[in-house]
Structure formats: C-alpha cells, structure tokens
Amino acid sequence: MSISGRGSTPRPRCPSPQTVGPGLTGGKVGDVVAYAGNPMGSYAQEQILPASVAIPVPPSVDHKQAASVMLKGMTAHVLLRRVFKVESGHTILVHAAAGGVGSLLCQWANALGATVIGTVSNEEKAAQASQDGCHHVIIYTKEDVVARVKEITSGKGLNVVYDSVGKDTYKASIECLAPRGFLVSFGQSSGKPDPIPMSDLASKSLFLTRPSLMHYTATRDELLESAGEVFANIANGVLRVRVNHTYLLSEAARAPADLEGRKTSGSIVLIPDTDS
Ligand SMILES: NC(=O)c1ccc[n+]([C@@H]2O[C@H](COP(=O)([O-])OP(=O)(O)OC[C@H]3O[C@@H](n4cnc5c(N)ncnc54)[C@H](OP(=O)(O)O)[C@@H]3O)[C@@H](O)[C@H]2O)c1
Numbered sequence: 001m002s003i004s005g006r007g008s009t010p011r012p013r014c015p016s017p018q019t020v021g022p023g024l025t026g027g028k029v030g031d032v033v034a035y036a037g038n039p040m041g042s043y044a045q046e047q048i049l050p051a052s053v054a055i056p057v058p059p060s061v062d063h064k065q066a067a068s069v070m071l072k073g074m075t076a077h078v079l080l081r082r083v084f085k086v087e088s089g090h091t092i093l094v095h096a097a098a099g100g101v102g103s104l105l106c107q108w109a110n111a112l113g114a115t116v117i118g119t120v121s122n123e124e125k126a127a128q129a130s131q132d133g134c135h136h137v138i139i140y141t142k143e144d145v146v147a148r149v150k151e152i153t154s155g156k157g158l159n160v161v162y163d164s165v166g167k168d169t170y171k172a173s174i175e176c177l178a179p180r181g182f183l184v185s186f187g188q189s190s191g192k193p194d195p196i197p198m199s200d201l202a203s204k205s206l207f208l209t210r211p212s213l214m215h216y217t218a219t220r221d222e223l224l225e226s227a228g229e230v231f232a233n234i235a236n237g238v239l240r241v242r243v244n245h246t247y248l249l250s251e252a253a254r255a256p257a258d259l260e261g262r263k264t265s266g267s268i269v270l271i272p273d274t275d276s
Helices: 063-083 100-111 123-131 145-152 170-176 198-202 220-235 254-260
Strands: 091-094 115-120 136-139 158-163 177-185 207-209 243-248 267-271
Touching: 063 100, 063 177, 063 220, 063 243, 063 267, 091 100, 100 115, 100 123, 115 123, 115 145, 123 136, 136 145, 145 170, 158 170, 170 177, 243 254, 254 267
Parallel strands: 091 115, 091 158, 115 136, 158 177, 177 207, 243 267
Antiparallel strands: none
C-alpha cells in the first residue's frame, strides 16, 4: 500500500509491496491510501498503519494533492460543517487566509455562499486569498483588522471567526464578532492565546470553542465522511489544492524552518528521495 500522512506523499511505486496485515478486509496490496494525524511518523518512506485510519484515495485525486490535503481538508470540513455550520448569508473571517487550512476554508466557505473576509501579511498572499474566494482581504501589517471588519459589515460584526494564529489575533477576533458570534480557535501559529475571562464572552453572548480534528474524526464513519467531502469537493472543483512547495525527505528540516519563517503559502509536501 502507498501511505500518506501529515506532510508526506504516497509513493506511487512501492518497490516491495509484500502483504497487508492479517485480518484486513476490503483492502489489498497496491491500494492507494492516505491518513492524517496519528500515528505520527509520516516523515518516512514506509509506514505500518492500523487499517482503521487508512482512507482509500479515489483515482481522481493526484497523489501529491492527497498527501497535502488530508489533514487540512478534513480540518476545513469539520470547521465549516460541524463546529460551526456556515451558510449563505453568514459573514466570516479567516485568519492566515493564504495558509494551507486558510486557503481551503476560504474556497469552501465561498462555495457555501458566505461572505468571506481573510487576513494575510502581504500583497502576494492577498492576491492568492482573493483567487481563493475571499470577498475582502485585510493586509493586517498595513490595516487595522477590527476597523476594517466594522467597515465591511457596517458595524454588524461577524458570525464566526476561524482563528489559527492565536496569541496575536484572539483579542481582535473577539472584538470583530457580532452578538452570539462564534470564535473558533483552532491553532496557535503565533503562540498560545492568554486565558479569556468569561466576562469577555458575556458582553456579546459569544461562543468559544477550541476544536481538534482528532475529536471530530474519532469514529470510522466520521473519518470517511470528512475525507469523502474533501475528495468530492476536489472532484467538483470547489477545492483547488495548492501544493506550492515540495521538499525531498532528505531535506525535510527545511520545511518547518520555511513555515516558521513565513516563507510558505498553500501546502508543503515531502517527497521520498526515490521519487525525485
Ligand atoms: N485544530 C486542529 O485540528 C488543526 C488541524 C490542522 C491545523 N491546525 C492548525 O492550524 C494552523 C494553520 O496550519 P497550516 O498548516 O494551514 O499553516 P499555515 O496557515 O500554512 O501557516 C501559518 C500561517 O499563519 C500566519 N501566521 C501569523 N502569525 C504567525 C506567526 N507568528 N508565526 C507563523 N505563522 C504566522 C502566516 O500567514 P500570514 O503571513 O498571512 O500571517 C503563516 O503563513 C496551525 O496552527 C495548525 O497547528 C489545527
């Protein structure tokens, strides 16, 4: 079997596919499968996986796309369809809109009929976010996010903020919400947000959640539903997966360094050296 995981790519030509594990039904040697999350260890050419986490990849999905989209795509599905159900008429904010998850959130939310506002650090990322369906892009290094959101929403505020940045953004995220709005804090690229006093939520009857993909894909049915929605939206053109950066496995250390240095946009995929 070819396996993909967090940031790795399935190997199309497995040199020694021997066998699948005892008791496995519904799978055979040569099937292309992908996974996301646990067990860790996808910085590898080969991996042994429990069958319960292996997701069959349809032939319509390119291997690099599959490797890049599992974690991010299923996260986008869970955030937009289960944590908070985005619908036509909602106005939403996506921080890091040109990032891996951010890009998919913007495309998907646009297709759901929401008005999408994205924040990014520079012009180049702003152009990408616009292409990905952001109706309004805020370059936060030049513009005040709260003031721009007020202007865009005519003072009404937002139904939901998807915040993966954390420490640097959570206060503005709360300020931007409409009464009864949702703060979905799903990452902390800039560091852990400080504790939020209940009174900060009470002033607008806000909801705050800190979801993890793992808890929303805990059952096989949930996992296959999320993955199925992602694959379907790639096939129908709603999701364009941007694999903007590939690194050989032997130079894998450069990938997190570039991510930390804010040099990346879209997805990063590690390629086994044998495929280069
Ligand atoms: N909860 C879950 O289940 C779940 C699942 C998947 C991912 N995540 C989280 O979602 C977040 C996004 O993941 P991703 O893979 O899509 O990454 P990413 O968005 O491609 O990269 C992070 C982006 O965040 C922005 N950023 C703002 N402040 C930053 C800082 N101080 N340091 C680094 N980046 C900063 C940068 O965009 P700008 O230059 O435009 O500011 C950067 O490109 C991560 O925090 C990840 O852990 C959570």
